[in-house]
Amino acid sequence: MNFKNALVAQSGGPTAAINATLAGVIRQCRKENGIGCVYGAINGIEGLLEGKLADIGRAAGGDENLDLLIRTPAMALGSCRYRLSDPAIDKADYEKVEKVLKKYNIGYVFYIGGNDSMDTANKLAVYLSGCLPGIKVIGIPKTIDNDLTVTDHTPGFGSAAKFVATAMLEIVRDCRINHIPSVTIVEVMGRHAGWLAAAAALPNYFGVGAPQMVYLPEIAFDAQKFIADVKERVSADHTVIIAVSEGVKTQSGEYLCFMNENVPTDAFGHKSLSGAGRCLEHLVREQIGCKVRSVELNILQRCASHCASLTDLTEAQGIGAQAVKAAAAGHTGKLVYFKRVSDDPYTVEFGLCGLSEVANLEKPFPREWINENGNGITERGYRYILPLIKGTVEPVTDGYLPKHFVLESDCVL
Amino acid sequence: MNFKNALVAQSGGPTAAINATLAGVIRQCRKENGIGCVYGAINGIEGLLEGKLADIGRAAGGDENLDLLIRTPAMALGSCRYRLSDPAIDKADYEKVEKVLKKYNIGYVFYIGGNDSMDTANKLAVYLSGCLPGIKVIGIPKTIDNDLTVTDHTPGFGSAAKFVATAMLEIVRDCRINHIPSVTIVEVMGRHAGWLAAAAALPNYFGVGAPQMVYLPEIAFDAQKFIADVKERVSADHTVIIAVSEGVKTQSGEYLCFMNENVPTDAFGHKSLSGAGRCLEHLVREQIGCKVRSVELNILQRCASHCASLTDLTEAQGIGAQAVKAAAAGHTGKLVYFKRVSDDPYTVEFGLCGLSEVANLEKPFPREWINENGNGITERGYRYILPLIKGTVEPVTDGYLPKHFVLESDCVL
Numbered sequence: 001m002n003f004k005n006a007l008v009a010q011s012g013g014p015t016a017a018i019n020a021t022l023a024g025v026i027r028q029c030r031k032e033n034g035i036g037c038v039y040g041a042i043n044g045i046e047g048l049l050e051g052k053l054a055d056i057g058r059a060a061g062g063d064e065n066l067d068l069l070i071r072t073p074a075m076a077l078g079s080c081r082y083r084l085s086d087p088a089i090d091k092a093d094y095e096k097v098e099k100v101l102k103k104y105n106i107g108y109v110f111y112i113g114g115n116d117s118m119d120t121a122n123k124l125a126v127y128l129s130g131c132l133p134g135i136k137v138i139g140i141p142k143t144i145d146n147d148l149t150v151t152d153h154t155p156g157f158g159s160a161a162k163f164v165a166t167a168m169l170e171i172v173r174d175c176r177i178n179h180i181p182s183v184t185i186v187e188v189m190g191r192h193a194g195w196l197a198a199a200a201a202l203p204n205y206f207g208v209g210a211p212q213m214v215y216l217p218e219i220a221f222d223a224q225k226f227i228a229d230v231k232e233r234v235s236a237d238h239t240v241i242i243a244v245s246e247g248v249k250t251q252s253g254e255y256l257c258f259m260n261e262n263v264p265t266d267a268f269g270h271k272s273l274s275g276a277g278r279c280l281e282h283l284v285r286e287q288i289g290c291k292v293r294s295v296e297l298n299i300l301q302r303c304a305s306h307c308a309s310l311t312d313l314t315e316a317q318g319i320g321a322q323a324v325k326a327a328a329a330g331h332t333g334k335l336v337y338f339k340r341v342s343d344d345p346y347t348v349e350f351g352l353c354g355l356s357e358v359a360n361l362e363k364p365f366p367r368e369w370i371n372e373n374g375n376g377i378t379e380r381g382y383r384y385i386l387p388l389i390k391g392t393v394e395p396v397t398d399g400y401l402p403k404h405f406v407l408e409s410d411c412v413l
Numbered sequence: 414m415n416f417k418n419a420l421v422a423q424s425g426g427p428t429a430a431i432n433a434t435l436a437g438v439i440r441q442c443r444k445e446n447g448i449g450c451v452y453g454a455i456n457g458i459e460g461l462l463e464g465k466l467a468d469i470g471r472a473a474g475g476d477e478n479l480d481l482l483i484r485t486p487a488m489a490l491g492s493c494r495y496r497l498s499d500p501a502i503d504k505a506d507y508e509k510v511e512k513v514l515k516k517y518n519i520g521y522v523f524y525i526g527g528n529d530s531m532d533t534a535n536k537l538a539v540y541l542s543g544c545l546p547g548i549k550v551i552g553i554p555k556t557i558d559n560d561l562t563v564t565d566h567t568p569g570f571g572s573a574a575k576f577v578a579t580a581m582l583e584i585v586r587d588c589r590i591n592h593i594p595s596v597t598i599v600e601v602m603g604r605h606a607g608w609l610a611a612a613a614a615l616p617n618y619f620g621v622g623a624p625q626m627v628y629l630p631e632i633a634f635d636a637q638k639f640i641a642d643v644k645e646r647v648s649a650d651h652t653v654i655i656a657v658s659e660g661v662k663t664q665s666g667e668y669l670c671f672m673n674e675n676v677p678t679d680a681f682g683h684k685s686l687s688g689a690g691r692c693l694e695h696l697v698r699e700q701i702g703c704k705v706r707s708v709e710l711n712i713l714q715r716c717a718s719h720c721a722s723l724t725d726l727t728e729a730q731g732i733g734a735q736a737v738k739a740a741a742a743g744h745t746g747k748l749v750y751f752k753r754v755s756d757d758p759y760t761v762e763f764g765l766c767g768l769s770e771v772a773n774l775e776k777p778f779p780r781e782w783i784n785e786n787g788n789g790i791t792e793r794g795y796r797y798i799l800p801l802i803k804g805t806v807e808p809v810t811d812g813y814l815p816k817h818f819v820l821e822s823d824c825v826l
Binding site: 014043072073074075078079080081162165166167169170171173174176177178179202203206295296297298299300302303304305306307386389390391392394395397399400401402404 | 427456711712802
């Protein structure tokens with residue numbers, strides 16, 4: 001036989017775009033003459049270790065199923081957080097993978113994930129280049145955090161940013177109905193980088209005048225300055241809305257949630273229950289005393305497909321297809337990424353870099369895109385995010401709830 | 414002059430439909446020969462007391478502005494929580510209102526709100542029938558809680574229910590990516606009645622098999638039974654999703670958040686920070702020990718216009734128009750309400766009842782629509798909710814974020 005099968009895996013945290021990338025991989029594999037079946041590893045690398053695969057190419061057969069897959073949040077194939085051992089120390093995992101890849105006549109491995117997942121893809125690529133050099137391994141970026149290096153942005157970020165910005169705008173409308181002084185603090189995901197928190201500030205770009213402040217992990221938090229700034233804004237605007245990244249840290253490098261000694265502890269003495277938003281809520285209540293509440297946008301940020309960005313889902317499919325083209329052209333150990341050519345008209349090109357260039361690394365939100373005060377986003381920052389949230393994707397629906405793709409058990413091998 | 418002006422006010426908590434009702438009032442007022450301007454009271458009854466009105470008819474002039482208004486969450490005119498005194502004890506407020514109504518030649522008052530607001534409307538209607546009997550006062554229902562009596566449902570509920578059910582479905586997809594045992598608890602609004610929590614269970618109707626349990630304020634919470642049920646479901650399904658109403662109470666009638674002695678207290682010794690979801694999270698962590706998290710859908714439930722129900726926004730406009738027709742026909746002291754004729758095909762008619770029949774009363778979710786176990790919704794319950802969430806409303810947008818109606822200050826009188 002002169003064809004090889006493809007294997008695709010999804011890993012890390014969910015996004016609204018990771019299945020669009022999977023759909024892009026499937027569609028392009030069908031177009032490549034040298035590629036036979038498209039298998040999916042159930043639960044990422046774990047499925048590959050246990051030989052638990054699905055015939056995802058068949059499961060997503062037909063345009064109707066692919067359309068559903070594109071609009072389905074989280075991983076249709078399941079995810080994992082498993083970290084492969086160093087092959088110099090322990091080869092057991094790699095030998096299991098090798099066996100499964102041989103059994104299913106795999107010639108192409110596509111690993112969709114964030115920076116941790118790229119570590120897995122890189123280790124696989126390096127190992128396989130020694131024992132099965134015919135197998136091409138390509139990594140495809142994905143994360144709502146947008147903190148992968150090299151690439152201009154990551155699929156999944158645009159949809160998360162669109163949901164966060166839309167929610168912020170609606171929360172601003174909600175908060176402004178009363179004319180008593182009030183502070184609303186909205187906590188946004190992003191443990192290490194402020195990209196998503198920056199997106200929360202987008203209503204400002206459209207003249208909404210809120211959220212008035214935004215706090216990113218890139219700037220050490222100064223509680224005194226925070227209180228002074230909030231007091232000033234409350235007396236000027238009455239209704240103050242603040243976005244805060246869950247990853248904000250104090251000057252001594254501690255997460256915000258541990259800063260306030262009065263933050264409640266749980267039954268086990270853990271302070272971890274309180275996020276950054278709740279911490280700021282406490283601070284405002286204690287130091288200012290006006291009406292205050294905190295809101296966590298929580299996991300909806302990463303799975304709200306009903307508010308996905310058309311640009312994001314389109315690009316997510318595109319980069320999946322591009323990964324297949326790169327593998328078919330003989331590349332291995334590479335990450336497909338986006339190079340931005342221009343903001344307006346928004347233009348991107350694809351690039352290829354070594355997986356080791358991105359594995360385990362993080363890209364912060366640029367300091368020069370944050371205002372001097374450290375609590376707002378500059379025009380340049382907004383212009384970066386804007387094209388990524390452009391366009392809407394109508395859910396497939398019978399009028400009631402969105403329809404989703406679900407992997408049927410008869411497609412699991 | 415033989416025409417009279419109309420005055421409209423919005424009150425209580427925000428919804429995604431309360432501005433659609435306002436738009437319905439404005440549009441119908443334009444059609445009535447006897448009605449001149451449409452004024453809006455800024456911040457509900459407070460604006461009426463202070464003489465702070467806006468020319469909302471002019472502000473929302475043109476179909477384009479009305480379309481924006483229909484799609485804008487929360488109150489375009491602002492809200493209030495002011496409670497009118499008993500006129501037998503203190504007439505001061507009423508005399509202020511009387512003066513403002515005379516000054517602006519008001520013949521029709523439309524008060525959009527929940528059961529507290531209907532108390533305000535009723536007091537106004539009773540008082541005015543004595544001193545200015547020409548003025549017609551009509552109440553229009555609004556609340557995401559759906560707990561108003563007499564009416565089949567309230568505008569605002571359908572959109573909140575659609576957002577909650579959509580979010581639940583996406584959360585289910587998000588939670589199912591890992592194959593380790595986990596419990597996710599989603600807290601839904603509804604302090605006194607379980608209508609919105611019941612909507613959170615809707616994915617079950619579409620065969621999703623989750624959320625596996627739902628807890629409503631109508632059923633006293635039994636912690637032992639809860640733990641036993643969760644244990645059983647975790648071992649059967651691995652991934653368990655639970656919806657809980659913020660209003661769930663223990664058998665002794667206390668809110669759930671106060672039940673668990675280990676719930677953290679804040680700096681002031683308050684336990685109020687912890688909602689029902691967090692309380693159940695603690696319970697599961699202590700008694701079962703598997704991975705557990707809680708999610709509060711929070712204020713997005715009442716303001717997520719980007720996920721509004723077409724049925725809801727259409728009916729909200731319709732009931733606004735119907736209120737104007739009723740007033741023009743000479744009715745006063747009445748509430749316009751929905752009578753459901755059939756579930757399928759879904760048909761409703763309008764009714765009129767006395768405001769005193771609804772003021773301050775609450776309608777629970779029917780016990781017979783909850784399963785025998787007290788932790789699920791029956792088919793009959795789903796069939797009640799389904800037509801109310803039907804259809805989607807595309808936001809007006811330039812491709813980035815939804816556009817909203819904002820009352821310009823030059824329209825404030």
